[in-house]
Amino acid sequence: MKIAVFAGDGIGPEVTAEAVRVLHALDLPGLELIDGLVGAAAWRATGHPLPSETIAIAKASDAILFGAVGDFDCDHLERHLRPEQAILGLRRELGLFANLRPAKTIPALVGHSALRPEIASSIDLLIVRELNGDVYFGEKGMRTTPAGLRQGYDVMAYDESEVRRIAHVAFRAARARGGRLCSVDKANVLETSQLWRDVMIEVSADYPDIALEHMYVDNAAMQLVKDPGKFDVVVTGNLFGDILSDQASMCVGSIGLLASASLDANDKGLYEPIHGSAPDIAGKGIANPLATILSAAMMLRYSLGQAAAADRIEAAVDAALASGLRSGDLGGSATTRQMGDAVLEALAAQ
Ligand code: NAD
Ligand code: IPM
Numbered sequence: 418m419k420i421a422v423f424a425g426d427g428i429g430p431e432v433t434a435e436a437v438r439v440l441h442a443l444d445l446p447g448l449e450l451i452d453g454l455v456g457a458a459a460w461r462a463t464g465h466p467l468p469s470e471t472i473a474i475a476k477a478s479d480a481i482l483f484g485a486v487g488d489f490d491c492d493h494l495e496r497h498l499r500p501e502q503a504i505l506g507l508r509r510e511l512g513l514f515a516n517l518r519p520a521k522t523i524p525a526l527v528g529h530s531a532l533r534p535e536i537a538s539s540i541d542l543l544i545v546r547e548l549n550g551d552v553y554f555g556e557k558g559m560r561t562t563p564a565g566l567r568q569g570y571d572v573m574a575y576d577e578s579e580v581r582r583i584a585h586v587a588f589r590a591a592r593a594r595g596g597r598l599c600s601v602d603k604a605n606v607l608e609t610s611q612l613w614r615d616v617m618i619e620v621s622a623d624y625p626d627i628a629l630e631h632m633y634v635d636n637a638a639m640q641l642v643k644d645p646g647k648f649d650v651v652v653t654g655n656l657f658g659d660i661l662s663d664q665a666s667m668c669v670g671s672i673g674l675l676a677s678a679s680l681d682a683n684d685k686g687l688y689e690p691i692h693g694s695a696p697d698i699a700g701k702g703i704a705n706p707l708a709t710i711l712s713a714a715m716m717l718r719y720s721l722g723q724a725a726a727a728d729r730i731e732a733a734v735d736a737a738l739a740s741g742l743r744s745g746d747l748g749g750s751a752t753t754r755q756m757g758d759a760v761l762e763a764l765a766a767q
């Protein structure tokens with residue numbers, strides 16, 4: 418089991434260190450971790466946010482554990498040199514088109530949700546976000562209009578094969594869960610979304626057992642806080658999925674809790690928290706490492722065939738939270754290290 422560890426910037430190294438400690442504590446045979454540079458850290462060392470050595474490490478690994486990238490000091494750089502290109506480049510270069518972002522109520526944290534406890538107590542949803550297309554990867558640029566004004570543009574586009582392959586991932590996920598799929602789009606305005614909706618309906622013919630519904634993204638954002646418990650699997654494009662998943666994190670309690678898997682067609686994957694490098698708290702040792710620890714659990718389950726070890730991590734996280742320990746994002750004062758320690762203690766006590 419070769420795992421590439423790309424810690425990145427800001428709180429990335431702090432939260433990744435705790436996930437690595439948890440992986441070591443599991444004592445899995447044949448576990449090999451290989452570090453690689455990404456983001457501003459890589460740009461400072463090599464002049465590029467995603468050096469070719471890092472891509473080579475990723476390709477030679479069975480899975481990738483990713484922290485976060487992003488550094489406001491780099492926001493003046495040309496876009497292709499910015500830290501975010503590391504994660505965007507890995508997703509494209511490795512064909513990681515299916516981003517799974519589960520959001521589930523953690524009983525001990527119901528009181529920490531941004532929603533009332535009776536609304537927050539029954540959340541169990543999975544956002545399936547397309548990750549290789551959309552406005553993220555269409556033609557983009559700056560130009561001058563005939564009137565002499567600066568104009569920025571980003572083309573939003575999906576072809577039907579891209580929609581079809583994420584549709585199959587989502588329908589299969591719904592089949593393995595509650596049998597309901599909500600496709601989120603903006604088909605009342607966007608042609609990209611009309612195609613998305615048409616293809617979802619076509620693919621649904623292969624899954625007569627799954628109840629497919631369609632929802633406009635603005636309504637979905639509203640329903641997600643009104644009644645998140647009614648969602649099972651949500652499938653949506655790259656941009657809408659990015660936004661809705663940050664929102665879903667606050668329904669559960671904190672952005673510091675949500676893990677993700679980014680998979681290719683063969684379930685090779687990159688695993689990362691949904692949050693970013695959090696420059697406002699970086700270097701203080703107070704970030705919540707649980708999203709990254711839970712991402713390591715997803716990695717064991719989806720890419721490494723170690724479901725039992727994944728279950729152990731998830732149970733240990735639940736136990737650590739049940740003990741009452743809280744990092745700053747959850748209104749407490751526990752440090753990153755103390756949160757990691759609590760998970761390790763819970764693992765040892767199993
Ligand atoms: P962010 O997710 O980094 O932070 C948003 C807010 O949430 C901040 O107040 C932060 O302190 C808090 N937060 C995030 N993670 C936390 C954690 N684990 N524990 C406690 N609090 C946490 O989003 P942002 O501020 O919009 O972006 C900062 C940088 O991160 C930008 O450069 C952005 O491009 C980048 N980013 C990278 C990724 C990634 O690497 N996949 C994801 C999102 C944002
Ligand atoms: C995420 C992030 C990234 C995205 C950025 C950093 C490119 O917000 O992983 O959610 O928009 O996909």
Ligand code: MN
Pocket residue numbers: 659660663691
């Ligand atoms: Mn995001």
